Amino acid sequence: MRRAAIASVCVSLFLVAIKTFAYFASHSVAMLASLADSALDLFTASINMLAIRQALTPADAEHRFGHGKAEPLAGLAQGAFITASALFLVIQAVNRILAPEPIDNSVEALIVMCIAIACAILLILYERRVVARTGSLAIDADQTHYLGDLATNVGVVLALVLSAYLGWILADPIIAIAVAAVMAWTAFGVAKSSFNQLMDRELPDEERARIRRIAEGHDAVMNVHDLKTRAAGLSTFIQLHLALDPDMPLKEAHKISDAVEQAIRNAYPGAEVIIHQDPAGLEPLPREFSD
Numbered sequence: 001m002r003r004a005a006i007a008s009v010c011v012s013l014f015l016v017a018i019k020t021f022a023y024f025a026s027h028s029v030a031m032l033a034s035l036a037d038s039a040l041d042l043f044t045a046s047i048n049m050l051a052i053r054q055a056l057t058p059a060d061a062e063h064r065f066g067h068g069k070a071e072p073l074a075g076l077a078q079g080a081f082i083t084a085s086a087l088f089l090v091i092q093a094v095n096r097i098l099a100p101e102p103i104d105n106s107v108e109a110l111i112v113m114c115i116a117i118a119c120a121i122l123l124i125l126y127e128r129r130v131v132a133r134t135g136s137l138a139i140d141a142d143q144t145h146y147l148g149d150l151a152t153n154v155g156v157v158l159a160l161v162l163s164a165y166l167g168w169i170l171a172d173p174i175i176a177i178a179v180a181a182v183m184a185w186t187a188f189g190v191a192k193s194s195f196n197q198l199m200d201r202e203l204p205d206e207e208r209a210r211i212r213r214i215a216e217g218h219d220a221v222m223n224v225h226d227l228k229t230r231a232a233g234l235s236t237f238i239q240l241h242l243a244l245d246p247d248m249p250l251k252e253a254h255k256i257s258d259a260v261e262q263a264i265r266n267a268y269p270g271a272e273v274i275i276h277q278d279p280a281g282l283e284p285l286p287r288e289f290s291d
Helices: 002-026 029-055 070-098 106-134 137-165 171-198 205-216 250-267
Strands: 223-232 235-244 272-279
Touching: 002 029, 002 106, 029 070, 029 106, 029 137, 029 171, 070 171, 106 137, 137 171, 171 223, 205 223, 205 235, 205 250, 235 250, 250 272
Parallel strands: 235 272
Antiparallel strands: 223 235
16 A cells, blocks of 8 residues: 555656646646646645555554544545646636637647556556555545546547647637546545545445345344444444344353454454344344444
């Protein structure tokens, strides 16, 4: 995860440098949109690197549940900054529609964009492997944003070709607005996922059903109730009650609980699992959201 975050920062820094050159050479507002997006990438990638470092810090006396929420906090900040950047691009594009300008040095700009596309593809493939292995929300958000970058970079290439070689000057600001729309949509997705984690939203229904199947898979478990789940960055928290034979010795009930806990941990590595044993047939305490 740390290597992925560092790679993202390095790629963003490189893209900012070459796109700055391309913008001042071409004066394309679509290139400006891509430059602003890469500058934002550099900023958010730096936030990600700090957030991941914090999220990987072990639990301590003051943070008993760990530091996992550093990641969704970083994601929420990303969403806000991406939205602000998109609004800035729309304003610049509207100004260019009102006062059109031709594009200069389009060949250099096209070369830069082809390099940017290649870098984005390589980084996306690398981050996808990291997300599949770790489930990191911050890296997933970064990967999602670079997918948007890939689309916007292709759009900038199209804008350069249409404006410089076909004379469609308005294609440049129009595609810049499209880039801003992609950025805004990306911001919404990142902010939504981050907000859900910060608000301790339950895991998806299919995951809850899977946890229930695992727990009820033990022969001694009569039923499962009061299942509660949440995620915080890389950490997953699972709580549930097991209904067991009321005449079962406490030692045996504890042994069964440990077996169920281990089975859940095998399916959700690193999860924190809390299990309460209930005697079957005993009316549970009323709960507003009993399960």
